[in-house]
Amino acid sequence: MQLALSDYSRGAELATALISTAPRVWHGVEKLTSAAEVDDLLAAHGFAGSCTPAELGDVRDLRAELRAIVDEIVDGEGVDAVVRRASTLATGGLTLGGGDRPDWVFGSDAGLVDGLAAVTGMGLLGAVRALGAQRFRACAAAFCEGAFVDVSRAGRRRYCMPDLCGNRVNVAAHRARRRSAG
Numbered sequence: 001m002q003l004a005l006s007d008y009s010r011g012a013e014l015a016t017a018l019i020s021t022a023p024r025v026w027h028g029v030e031k032l033t034s035a036a037e038v039d040d041l042l043a044a045h046g047f048a049g050s051c052t053p054a055e056l057g058d059v060r061d062l063r064a065e066l067r068a069i070v071d072e073i074v075d076g077e078g079v080d081a082v083v084r085r086a087s088t089l090a091t092g093g094l095t096l097g098g099g100d101r102p103d104w105v106f107g108s109d110a111g112l113v114d115g116l117a118a119v120t121g122m123g124l125l126g127a128v129r130a131l132g133a134q135r136f137r138a139c140a141a142a143f144c145e146g147a148f149v150d151v152s153r154a155g156r157r158r159y160c161m162p163d164l165c166g167n168r169v170n171v172a173a174h175r176a177r178r179r180s181a182g
């Protein structure tokens with residue numbers, strides 16, 4: 001897995017997607033139960049990678065580390081310390097690539113977990129440096145313990161999984177309005 005420095009937002013989005021599979025976000029239910037699901041998650045974000053069953057535990061450990069980094073920024077911990085932690089993840093396999101448009105490329109094709117750590121670590125690093133710590137947020141849905149990095153242009157994202165948490169909040173608000181109206 002490799003990712004160009006200029007494309008950090010894809011790495012941050014992948015980090016958010018990975019964080020959003022954790023039992024903490026799903027009221028105790030693990031959403032990353034097989035190596036094939038890791039592959040599906042990567043493919044959904046445009047990355048090629050093949051996870052082995054033996055690597056699944058390491059991917060979950062990486063997910064916990066990414067969540068810890070996001071939480072530290074959300075909680076207002078010093079960004080510098082967080083940047084150091086994300087950098088440790090991101091240092092794998094830094095090379096100059098990009099063909100006609102040379103760019104620093106992070107990642108590794110040697111091992112899935114190393115490549116994933118580099119890509120997501122670089123994503124968090126790029127996001128905090130290019131967009132700022134305020135783009136790291138807890139999910140605004142009261143029932144959700146998710147967290148995410150907002151790499152959208154407008155920067156107004158409120159939910160870790162907009163289709164799910166955002167819709168559930170809208171439905172609840174709609175029901176409340178109907179109750180108060182009726």
Ligand SMILES: [Zn+2]
Nearest residue numbers: 139144146165
């Ligand atoms: Zn959420």
